[in-house]
Amino acid sequence: MRAEVLLEGRGVTKRFGGLTAVSQVDFELHRGEILGLIGPNGAGKTTLLDCLTGVEPANEGTITFAGQSLIGLKPHQVVKRGIARTFQVVQPFPTLTVRDNVAMGALFGSTRAHKDVRRAQTVADEKLAFVGLTNKADQPAAQLTLGERKRLELAKSLATEPELLLLDEVNAGLNPAEIKTAIDLMRKIRDEGVTLLVIEHVMKVIMDLSDRVIVLHHGEKIAQGSPDDVTNDEGVVRAYLGEKYAKLLALDR
Amino acid sequence: MMNRVARNTLGFTLAPIFVAAILMTAFTVQAADVIKFGAALPLTGPLATEGKKQQNGFEIWREIANSRGGINVGGKKMKVEMVYYDYESKSPTATKLAERLITKDKVDILIGPFGSGATKAVAAIAERYKIPMIAPTASSEAVYDQGYKHLFGLLAPNGFLPSGFFDTVTKLNPKPTSMAFVTRNDFFPKAITNMMRKASKKYGFTDVYYAEFPKDSKDMSTWLTVVKSKNPDILMVGGYVGDLILATKQAKELGVNPKIIFMMAGPVYQQYADALGDTSNNIMSAAWWSETFNYKGRVIGTAANFADIWMKKHNQVADYVGAASAASGVVAHLAIEKAGSIEASKVIAAISSLKTDTFFGPVEFNKGGQNIGSKIAIFQIQQRQRKTIYPLDISDGKLVYPRP
Amino acid sequence: MSRGETRGGYTTVSANDVLLSVTGLEGGYDQVQILWGVDLEVSAGEMVAIIGSNGAGKTTFLKTISGVVPSRAGTIVFDGIALEGATAKEIVERGISHVPEGRRLFGPMNIEENLLMGGYARGLKDHELAADLERVYGIFPILKERRKQLAGSMSGGEQQMCAIARGLMARPRLLLIDELSLGLAPRLVEQLCANLVEINREGVAILVVEQDVLTALDLAERGYVFESGRIAMSGTSDELIANQEVKRTYLGI
Amino acid sequence: MIYLQILVNSVLLGGMYAAIAVGFSLVWGVMNILNILHGTFLMLGGYITFWLFHLYGVDPFLSLPLSAVAMFFLGYFIQLGIINQVIRASFFMTLVLTFGLELIGVKMALFFWTGDYRSVQTEYAGYSFQVGGVVIPLVRLALFGLGLLLTGGLFWFMAVTRTGRAIRAVRIDLEAAQLMGVNPAKIYATTYGISAGLAGAAGALVSAGFAISPVTDVEFLAKSFVICVVGGLGNITGALAGGLVLGLVENFGALYFGPGLQNALGYAVLLLVLFIRPSGLLGRAGYH
């Protein structure tokens, strides 16, 4: 009783010079689910998102979204198809206010493009309320703390009214309380009908949140399945979680 | 908060506009007993030296005129007042300042800027405002063929040069037969070089090379190398003094050695010989005036007289730029006395029909407003000094030919 | 300077002298204050760790110590001398070397040039630094092999070695290391830790900022936990690792 | 033969262009300043040489080091006292600043020395010798040699000396360099001083090969600009490459299309290089 496949990649490969950053990766994403994407540093997670969004076009493979190919599209075209993305290193428009930052998303990214600036700002205010940044709306984005910037990034993406949201380590560097808020937020987003693909380092988030998990290592997919399956996979433990994780698990028991 | 700041800033912008607008409405008073002359001069920028010479020239005339109580206007002596602005050697600024001289300073007569190009630009303004304008240093016919009624130029037309030059060189033995022409891509140099080129055909010369080099050229080696390979008897270079110093230097370095090198205009200036030393020897050029000319007029006296005053004041050999500038004042001086009025239309009529002698030579304007009374002298630098070769009646030297 | 003896070229002092003492330190950038009253001590010859999430102010703290970022309030006393307001140059000359986050090697220069830059503050001619070069090559033999290679072309681990070696060239008594393990394979991190222990044994006090809490607390004797520009906790490594809050927050269990 | 002569002319010119541009390139590369004052230093160096020659008969080759040293100190203190104050402001602010200083400098020079063209006319000024029918003018050859010497010397300085290394370090990573104990204010002043000194040295010989006047500074500035971009911003050997390319393009362009388009061709090459290889012929991509 699987939901429809929203995003599908087959044999996606990206090379930089001699280095193969993403190698023959197959994946699919079902409408309404949260898919976790994990793997050690340099495993190719962010590069895979780059391939999806047209930042770094894939060398090989096919990517289809809602039945249409994404290959060859520029980032701004991908956005208009309904795919929004946050960046690992947040990229706000530094001197603009938080509200204007989000309004940019509504003005340009949305499939229903709000051509009117005032309406875009209304949308921006809604999204800021959604992520809990209303009180910062008039501050320049450069003055936000890291956690706030991450939420701003999220609000900006949401303002494009996406069907699919790609989150690149939105929780990195957040404290436990903030992470908890973030998880709730992501659930809320999903409940509004947005499909999520989440790159995450904090295992707790992946375990709590994802319906399914894909593990990348050296650009290759080495495992996929439910969070529990994956964390118990021996290959994954060896490649990614490492001895220390095992040690910790032991320590906890 | 942004709104308030923006609003206040807007107010901040508008307030001075109001104040300035109100201040602007007032004044400009004109004293009745002075005649105002206005000149926009290139006191800074590439033409700064020329501009300064122009100013010095005007001042010599003004001091002389005022020391005699001023100009006699229908029995009333009126002092001369000069208003100067610096146009930074940029023609648009010259036109802007000319407008200001006319409307704000309310000058009666405009003295032209330096050179044919800027004069052409400013003449359009004088014509529009119907103010008499005397151009000391514009000799190109193209400045005067616009049908302007208010423009008068002191220098003899470029067209006077070829006859003198070719009269001189065709009598030489062995007779030169081929010429190469190179000019700076600029109004005056191009005009005079092309005029000479056209005339050379009439005199039976073969034209072996013609080229233009850009303004601000820092290297003349290519065309010099080509000229060398064509081996002309005469090389003519049109340009300004900086170009000509460089061209002379590089010609020597590259061993470009035609029998005659003729350059317009620059060797007439002291700085040319100073910069080049002996390398300047045997270069030919022409000038609209020289202190050796036996000219004499009512206001300043003889040409030599002017040169003396100049030397005393500025410790420098006078050249045609300063002389023509002083002469512009003299022409206006004589015309106003003749008209007995400073009314523009009367002054124009007086200048148009003026026929007189001055320290700068005879003055008589043709229909376009060019001084056809004047002559062009051809000279050669010998032992770093200018020696006049032509016209023969005022010559003080013999042409060294061919160049050693 | 006045105290201690010279051993192996490095000045050493007995272990319980306070070398660096920071009280009530406040600081930050242009409009954003990041540090809100930090108290911290490092004794001579000690190895201390700072842990905390991204954006907690760890890097800003180190930069404030080394004089790249000006302090706004509080005192920094190093070896009995107040350092607030001193320039970066004076601070290096006093004996604090800072190995910055992300290595910040001079990429287009070769290794040896990078190391010589490390000794710049001492105002010596190149040949006078030869003995120091040999000493750091002794600790990191791979650097000697590659000394003519451009720093930018080396692997992450080698770059980190070079960065630490460069820091040592100034003959510091306190070495500040920011994000030792960032982006490095575990094997390399172990190697680097061993190097640090060796350097520490020679009498150089080390203050290391590290995101990998296990590595940090494994290495250091004591640790401080930064949160939002303040010190949330401090104690010996064993105390910290046993702390439930630390476990939950930073180890994800 | 004519081609060979023009080739030689071009190469000699190119070397001189390098001498003019190398200091400009250094300041642009290290400090990201488009230094409008560069031409002014060149002109001042020329005037020092001129006056020493004119008043005391000092040969330009002898006064060259003096011009260089004088300009070094002038540049050093201008950077330390004025430009350092706003060096971290936007690129355009330093541009406006040096532009303002240039206006002042040129006016002062006009005031003291008038706008007359001056040139140092030594005994050997017009001397040239022939090699297989190709004329090689001595002063041009010296200018060419100076170009090689200055670019080579600067290259050596940057590669080998402690200060050169510090300059490079500051250029690569200012903050990391500060952590090494480099005082950027002094390094910037030194860099600017070196650039001014190089301009002073070039100016000394330019006064022998050309005519200088206070207003000729912009002409050399415009050339420096094109040369630097063509060779690669902030790249020392790039100045030499850029100078040679510009020399060749100008001269052979003048031969084929007429000298009138000499300067236009320079700009055409500039644009062409920007389209094809924005980092310049020898530039490293991505450097700002």
Place this chain on the structure above:
Amino acid sequence: MFPIWTKNQWLALWLGIAVLVAIPQFTDNDGTRMWMDILMYMILAMSWNFIGGLTGYPSFATAAFFGLGAYTTAILMNHGAPFLVAMPLGGVVGATVALLLGILILRLRGHYFAIATYGAAEGLRELAENLEITGAADGINLPQIEGTVDYFTQYFYYSMLAVAVLTVLTVYWVTRHRLGYGLVAIRENEDAAGMLGVVATKYKIVAFMLSAIFPAMAGGVYAYRAAFVEPIDVFDVLFSIEAIVMALLGGVGTIVGPLLGAFFLELINDFLWSHFLEFHTAFLGLIMVLVVIFTPRGVMALVQEVRKKGGLRALGGILLANTQRFKV
């Protein structure tokens, strides 16, 4: 970002325009002409602001467009076109060249873009120096305007004012429209803007064209007024530099900044011109140096800071703090 204007601000704008319309009635022809110059530089500075201030692509091409407009007007009028046809066509030519040039060079960023625009402007000048149609280095005359001094002074003044008002309204429209947001997004972070769906190439070209059309029209007015154009004058790179300096001094990327910068600099310039015959350039240089050192972020930023910190009493402190702000 840019607040929607309040009623008062609109009032102020129309009042300002009304004052400018009335100026020829209150001042003599020389005063009118000074205002015409101020308006011209306002046009140049505001136009530069589209590409340089809002979009963050520093252009030196203002002079190129100014010259193109001047020459187009001159050539068309010599072929019998009336001024009011020729001048807007000059704007069209400017915009068209901006379009073509933009396609070629707007993929360059930062300095490289600046250099390319400089090269293009100087290249155009050199071209105009050598082409038949532009009269080469001799320049070309335009037909003389007929009428009294008052008439033609006002004719030129109102032509310039019309272009200036058009520019201001365009600035207003752009900054309150999606387009302006897109341009600012490109300035702030072009990659991130692209990810949000801003079609950077298209927006940059539009900004470049906007930065071309008004200077080209101003060039047309200028040419008719001067009645004579030559390459070295109308393609003078100083037009670009002055536009940049004015925008910088006023405050880059703001709306009122370039207006203020043009107003003050031209006023100062005019004052120096009248009072210091030979040293006005040196004084101008000195003023530029002092302004850069004491207000390195422009007059607008200073004004805002003075307001925030409690009026003119804080000015000294702010100026002093400014000198420290960008120190190494």
